[in-house]
Amino acid sequence: MEIITIKYPLQGQDSNGSIRPKTLAIGHFDGVHRGHQSVIKQAVESARAEGLDAAVMTFHPHPKEVLGRGSQYVTCLTPLEDKIERFRRLGVDVVYVVTFDLTFASVSPAAFVDEMLRPLHVKRAVVGFDFSFGAKGAGRAETLRELGHPDMLVDIIEPLMMNGDKVSSTLVREALAEGRPEAAEVLLGAPFSLRGKVVPGEGRGRKIGFPTANIQLAGAYVTPKLGVYAVMVELSSGERYSGVLNVGVKPTFHDSLPMPVMEVHLFDYEGDLYGAMIRISFITFLRSEKKFASVQELIEQIGADAARARSVLSAFK
Structure with a gap:
């Protein structure tokens, strides 16, 4: 082409x-x-x-x-x-x-x-x-x-x-803003996805048992509703992994961030993704972002999110 x-x-x-x-x-x-x-x-x-x-x-x-x-x-x-x-x-x-x-x-x-x-x-x-x-x-x-x-x-x-x-870009944007990626997928004919580069983050996910890849977006993408999603991730090699992604301002650890950040935890992946370009497809919205009273409460919720995401994404294997 x-x-x-x-x-x-x-x-x-x-x-x-x-x-x-x-x-x-x-x-x-x-x-x-x-x-x-x-x-x-x-x-x-x-x-x-x-x-x-x-x-x-x-x-x-x-x-x-x-x-x-x-x-x-x-x-x-x-x-x-x-x-x-x-x-x-x-x-x-x-x-x-x-x-x-x-x-x-x-x-x-x-x-x-x-x-x-x-x-x-x-x-x-x-x-x-x-x-x-x-x-x-x-x-x-x-x-x-x-x-x-x-x-x-x-x-x-x-x-x-x-x-x-009428199928329109506005309708897709509205679906994403409301946390309805399934509706966006119907309109798009494929899951809404974005590309990004894995860059160093705060390193907190690894310390609490859920290592995450911090994403620097490759373009000025529409930001979906803040919260936690079940996602599919494709590496540049073509390998695909299911995972759980958070897009938000991390209120448990920060009083405020200037803009939302995206972090994704890949299930059953072992390796170093720093510098890699990946594509993330949004499958299901799991919950809104919230501030937890303690780190332990956050860890327990992430575990529940991961279990639910694995169940939702089992059909994509």
Whole structure:
């Protein structure tokens, strides 16, 4: 899969991948949830049927972050590297990462089509029903269809509904904020996961019999509800371990921390993980974080958490 970073105006930035005719799915696609997947899969299927490249155009950073319309978009369900990996798994041939800045934000819908899409040889564009583009979101999906005529076809994908709700990144974020990773998994089509590097922590877990890996996140991920989770952990070697994770401010030991930390205890693992990159998948929320009256009370609760997590995760072995 080819990854091409472009910026408006193009000015010859396109590389080899751009000169081939293609079908292009367009969107930010944070989370690459099932609704996003329906758009991308349509682009891939059309490309295969028509003998074209299957491409995706996404934007970085999030438009709402650049335009100051939502502080929640400082964090992502899928930082760019994770998003690109999900595109790869969906069979995409080329990914265009468009630098979203104030210059690009001021581009008219017509200029976007004539100065971005046509030079990239887009023969068919695929977008969601609520797609908007151009300065102040003036362009809609139907606008794209009109501007693309007659040489660029446009497929508009209807919303994917689940339990009466439209599948959306907002719905995934809400599920995670409420401690419902199972609901997020249904929307995403896979467990919510994040990547991080194991770094030295306070060393307290080993002293109380539950050694933990302290995680330095590899991107600006959405933080799930603070508390304890049953998780699956994948090492760079591909080995998978079940475990129990705490995300929080450790109130038993600290009056306050500037931001939550993540620590994970892997079951039946022996070795040194310092410096390793791991992927953590959130399976079940076990309990909220709380301050314990004593370290012994905390140890007993961690033991109970671990036993429950082992039971929950037994099916993942």
